[in-house]
Amino acid sequence: MERLITLxxxxxxxxxxxxxxxxxxxxxxxxxxxxxxxxxGAGKSTLNRLLxxxxxxxxxxxxxxxxxxxxxxxSQVPYLRRKVGVVFQDFKLLPTKTVAENVAFALVVTGHSGxxxxxxxxxxxSLVGLTHxxxxxxxxxxxxEQQRTAIARALVNKPRILIADEPTGNLDPVTTWEIIKLxxxxxxxxxxxxxxTHNAEIVNALRQRVLHLDHGxxxxxxxxxxxAA
Amino acid sequence: xxxxGYVLSAAWQGFWxxxxxxxxxxxxxxxxxxxxxxxxxxxxGLQAAVGILESKVELVVYLEDDAKPSDVxxxxxxxxxxxxxxxxxxxxxxxxxxxxxxxxxxxxxLAIETVSTNPLPNSLEVKLRSAQDTRRLSGLIREEVGRxxxxxxxxxxxxxxxxxxxxxxxxxxGLVVLGMMLFVALFIIVNTIRIAVHARRDEIEIMKxxxxxxxxxxxxxxxxxxxxxxxxxIVALAAIAAAAGPVSNALIGFLDILPVSLGPxxxxxxxxxxxxxxxxxxxxxxxxxxxxHLAK
Numbered sequence: 001m002e003r004l005i006t007l008x009x010x011x012x013x014x015x016x017x018x019x020x021x022x023x024x025x026x027x028x029x030x031x032x033x034x035x036x037x038x039x040x041g042a043g044k045s046t047l048n049r050l051l052x053x054x055x056x057x058x059x060x061x062x063x064x065x066x067x068x069x070x071x072x073x074x075s076q077v078p079y080l081r082r083k084v085g086v087v088f089q090d091f092k093l094l095p096t097k098t099v100a101e102n103v104a105f106a107l108v109v110t111g112h113s114g115x116x117x118x119x120x121x122x123x124x125x126s127l128v129g130l131t132h133x134x135x136x137x138x139x140x141x142x143x144x145e146q147q148r149t150a151i152a153r154a155l156v157n158k159p160r161i162l163i164a165d166e167p168t169g170n171l172d173p174v175t176t177w178e179i180i181k182l183x184x185x186x187x188x189x190x191x192x193x194x195x196x197t198h199n200a201e202i203v204n205a206l207r208q209r210v211l212h213l214d215h216g217x218x219x220x221x222x223x224x225x226x227x228a229a
Numbered sequence: 230x231x232x233x234g235y236v237l238s239a240a241w242q243g244f245w246x247x248x249x250x251x252x253x254x255x256x257x258x259x260x261x262x263x264x265x266x267x268x269x270x271x272x273x274g275l276q277a278a279v280g281i282l283e284s285k286v287e288l289v290v291y292l293e294d295d296a297k298p299s300d301v302x303x304x305x306x307x308x309x310x311x312x313x314x315x316x317x318x319x320x321x322x323x324x325x326x327x328x329x330x331x332x333x334x335x336x337x338x339l340a341i342e343t344v345s346t347n348p349l350p351n352s353l354e355v356k357l358r359s360a361q362d363t364r365r366l367s368g369l370i371r372e373e374v375g376r377x378x379x380x381x382x383x384x385x386x387x388x389x390x391x392x393x394x395x396x397x398x399x400x401x402x403g404l405v406v407l408g409m410m411l412f413v414a415l416f417i418i419v420n421t422i423r424i425a426v427h428a429r430r431d432e433i434e435i436m437k438x439x440x441x442x443x444x445x446x447x448x449x450x451x452x453x454x455x456x457x458x459x460x461x462x463i464v465a466l467a468a469i470a471a472a473a474g475p476v477s478n479a480l481i482g483f484l485d486i487l488p489v490s491l492g493p494x495x496x497x498x499x500x501x502x503x504x505x506x507x508x509x510x511x512x513x514x515x516x517x518x519x520x521x522h523l524a525k
Contacts, residue, residue, distance in 0.1 A: 052438070074443070081440035094432055109441035113231040157439060 001029035003193050004160060005051065010060035012216075020046035022216040024060070024089075028194070030160065030190055033187045036196040037227055038213035044196040048163050049214070051194070052084050065160060073127045082110060085154030085191075089166035091146045093138040099145075100125065100134040101153045110157055124152040127189075128182060144175035150165070151182060162186060164195045168202070173174050176202065200227035232445075239449035243425045244456050250424055251457060254417045258461025258510060259468070261410035262306040262503050266469055268403030269499060277397045285354045287363055288355040290370055296351075296378045304378055305353055308370070313362035318354045325349040350380060411510065419521075420515030422450050426522045433523070454515025455508050462507035466500055492505055 005028040012021040021043045028034055031169050036044050049055040050062050053069045062069045065083055072080060104121045112120070125131045128148040138146055147167060154162055160225045164183060167175040180202050197203065203210060203226065210225030212219060220229055244251045246422050292309075301319075320328075357363060363384065373379040421487050424432070436446050473496065478494060 078437075078442045080448055081438060086438055092431070092435060092438075094435065104433065106230075106237050106439040109436045109444065109445055110439060110440075113234075153435075153439070171311040 003027055003097050004030040004065055006061070006063040007057075007142055008061040008063070010057045010062060012043075012050065012055060013058045014185075020216050021050075024090045024216075024218060026218065026221075028192060031187070031190060032193070033184070033208040034208070035075075035206075035210045035225070035227075036194060036213065037203060038178055038208060039200070042196075042213040043216040044213055045165065046216075048194070048196065051086045051161070051163060052081055052086060056065045057073075067183070078110075080089065085157070085159035085169050087147070087154050087162065087164040089169035091138070091143075091150045093149055095138050096137050098137055099130055099141070099149050102138070102149055103156050106153045106156050108182070120156050124156040127155065127185075128152045130218055142175070143171050144178050147171065147175075147179050148182060150178075151186070155186065159191065161192045161194065164193065164197075166196055166198065168197065168199055173201075176198050180206070199225075203227040218226055230311055236445075236448045238453035239429075241458055243429065243449060243453040246428055247421070247424055250279060250421045254414070254421045254457045255460040255464065257410075257417045258414050258458055259464035261407070261414045261510075262465035262507055263468055265401075265407050265506070266465060266503055268399065268407065269502075272400055273495065274467055275392055275399070279392045279396065283469060287357050288367060288370070290353040290355065291350040291381040291383065292381055293378060293380045294350060300378045301351075301353075304373065308353065308355055308366075311366060311369075312365055315356040317356075318373075320346050320352045320354055321348045322351050325352065329523055349504055355421070355442055386465055412460075413515045414510055415517065417453075418454055418511060419518040422454055422515045422518035423522050425450060425453055426519065442524075445467065446523065447516075450519050450523075451512050451515045454511040454518075456511070457514075458507035458509070458511025459504070460502045461511070465503055465507070469499070 005026070005027040007024045008027075010024040011019070012020060013019050018145065026048075034183065036047065038044055046055065050069070053062075054070065056062075056070050064080060069078065069080060083177055094105065098107060100121055103124050104117050105178050107117045107120055122131070125134055130145060130148050130152065133141060133145060141149065147170075151162075151164075151167075154176055161185075167183070168179050171179060176199065183195060184206070207224040207226075210220065210222050210227070212220035212225075212229070223229075290304075294496055305317050305319065307316055326349050329349070355366070357366065367382055367384045370379060371381050374381065
């Protein structure tokens, strides 16, 4: 198995003294599906921010696809981010753009043009099942549709990793399952998934790897794990 | 949409998203450019005048159009008899106009205004053996003014001195005012772009998340700054085009005897300079703004 993400003795202290992560050793292989669980403030968001290099570790190394993120020059960071797609609880769609434009935006601003933008946008929209909603604006969509748009946008640049931060936090149970099924499908197509969640039901149903964070430390790392030990 | 298409449309949208601020900065840039262009034009006009005057003789005695030839000859004899005088040459009004046209032909920044009547007077050009005697001799000749022969006397060194003083005062004053205007223009552009950055912060956040390069994030704002500069230049150039006639008339009036205006060549250079400077200021202000407000 190819090792895609490595955290080597990583700690993160914020300037105000908060120790968000402590002595994290973690390996994630390409193609894995990993749930990250833990109470609010356990360090899930900090972990995500380290993986997209929005933050640098105070000590230790974060290696993604063979690159030590701390050694990346500023100009190289965008290329790391193209390997790591991100989806949020609040979707972060641009309200003035349609579904298709929101997805195409990720391609345009990474320097693509012409038929590449059209073809890849169509492909991503059909993957998330939103082809029929392509010309609608975010406010005209249900929460689930908005999240599917966000997933399409995160995937359209073909990242190796997809990080989902509470992707179903704002969704009802039925829609939650739609999104989870979509994420499983994304993983089956070869993308590595990290899903931070508070939803015990889906974690227990899927029986994937579970990473439990508590006060910045990994207290449990189980293959085919449950939400609670 | 292509890369350049994206940058241009984002810049265009950015400009019109906050029209009051954009128009305010455009007008500030226009005023700055107008002032700058005005100083450059005045300075060039005065320098041309200085050049022309310096190349001429030291004392010019302008004669009344209706002076009697015998009186003129008598005056000429008297001046020639002064030991300080080297030569005295009679220049007819036709000769004077021909010379002026020659000078203008050699200086592409000057063009002769078409005048129906020749405004130049007949004159005596007096070359002195030494410049120190200018003041004494001009004093003598000045006594003749108003007695029917001598219409006026141009004491070249004094005129040149005065012009040089005016030119340097104008240049220094112009530079100071221009410097202040540049500061104001930069300040307002920085703020316009800062507001534009703020208005698009969500878009910028997404751009960074999906891996847009820093330059891709910055370019729309820099182009927006250049747009402010370009619009400012258009406004300023339109104003210059409208004012060019009256201003060069005023210049001619100021220089009294020189029916010259700023040539088309010079005006083209000026327009190119104004536009180039405006784009530079716009891009510079935007870059400054983006650097401080788009860090991280």
